[in-house]
Amino acid sequence: MRSVLVANTLPYRASEAWIYDTVIAPAVVDLRRGLEEQLVQLRPGARVLEVGSGGGQLAVDLATRRRDLTITGVDLSAAQVARATRRAAKAGVGDRVQFVQGDALALPIDDAAFDAVVSVASIKHWPDPARGLAECARALRPGGPLVVVEADRGCRLEDARAFVARWRMPAPVRPLGLVLFRTFVAGQGLDLDDGRRLLAALPLRETSVERIDGTPGVLFRGTRT
Ligand SMILES: C[S@@+](CC[C@H](N)C(=O)[O-])C[C@H]1O[C@@H](n2cnc3c(N)ncnc32)[C@H](O)[C@@H]1O
Numbered sequence: 001m002r003s004v005l006v007a008n009t010l011p012y013r014a015s016e017a018w019i020y021d022t023v024i025a026p027a028v029v030d031l032r033r034g035l036e037e038q039l040v041q042l043r044p045g046a047r048v049l050e051v052g053s054g055g056g057q058l059a060v061d062l063a064t065r066r067r068d069l070t071i072t073g074v075d076l077s078a079a080q081v082a083r084a085t086r087r088a089a090k091a092g093v094g095d096r097v098q099f100v101q102g103d104a105l106a107l108p109i110d111d112a113a114f115d116a117v118v119s120v121a122s123i124k125h126w127p128d129p130a131r132g133l134a135e136c137a138r139a140l141r142p143g144g145p146l147v148v149v150e151a152d153r154g155c156r157l158e159d160a161r162a163f164v165a166r167w168r169m170p171a172p173v174r175p176l177g178l179v180l181f182r183t184f185v186a187g188q189g190l191d192l193d194d195g196r197r198l199l200a201a202l203p204l205r206e207t208s209v210e211r212i213d214g215t216p217g218v219l220f221r222g223t224r225t
Pocket residue numbers: 009010011012020025028051052053054055056057058074075076077080102103104105119120121122125126127
């Protein structure tokens with residue numbers, strides 16, 4: 001069976017979802033810094049859509065910090081949806097956070113149904129990122145922010161090394177982790193020019209693309225017109 005590692009548009013299998021959640025996801029918290037700064041400004045009672053919600057860490061953290069938000073996560077992988085649903089129930093936020101299986105390229109979401117749309121480390125898996133982002137914009141109400149974070153293909157070696165140092169793996173195998181990260185994660189990620197090109201095609205204003213300081217990540221955002 002082929003792995004998502006080399007065929008990155010495949011849905012994560014249960015074993016891959018477990019490995020990602022256990023080994024890598026704890027480090028992804030660093031990449032979310034800028035995104036969370038933007039989300040805390042959301043109006044009371046806002047509805048947030050997360051595309052490629054994985055094991056649900058971001059949605060559950062956000063719902064725990066902001067008790068007024070309702071959050072929907074969409075993920076291609078049934079295994080990830082199951083993990084995320086269990087995480088939300090365990091954290092006691094299952095009444096405000098739901099996860100559904102679906103494809104970023106054809107979101108099972110009505111037009112303008114959300115006040116904010118976010119996505120972390122998922123777009124590199126989408127077979128057609130431009131179409132997925134157009135779907136994100138479609139799901140967003142006018143004035144709402146779209147914030148996307150992805151591994152930066154042009155990241156600095158030191159930032160990649162610091163990121164991999166936070167993976168939950170024994171130190172002796174970290175050099176292998178760094179090779180995997182540079183090849184299959186950042187190597188398939190976006191760079192600043194990709195971000196600018198993708199944003200330019202969307203119905204967004206106040207767009208920006210920036211590296212996330214001290215991390216191998218890039219954040220791009222805009223406000224729905
Ligand atoms: C690297 S994980 C990131 C998970 C989570 N956002 C995080 O930051 O930990 C990428 C996620 O994107 C999901 N994904 C891949 N292709 C997708 C698609 N076409 N539509 C929706 N989700 C997708 C995968 O199943 C996986 O859960």
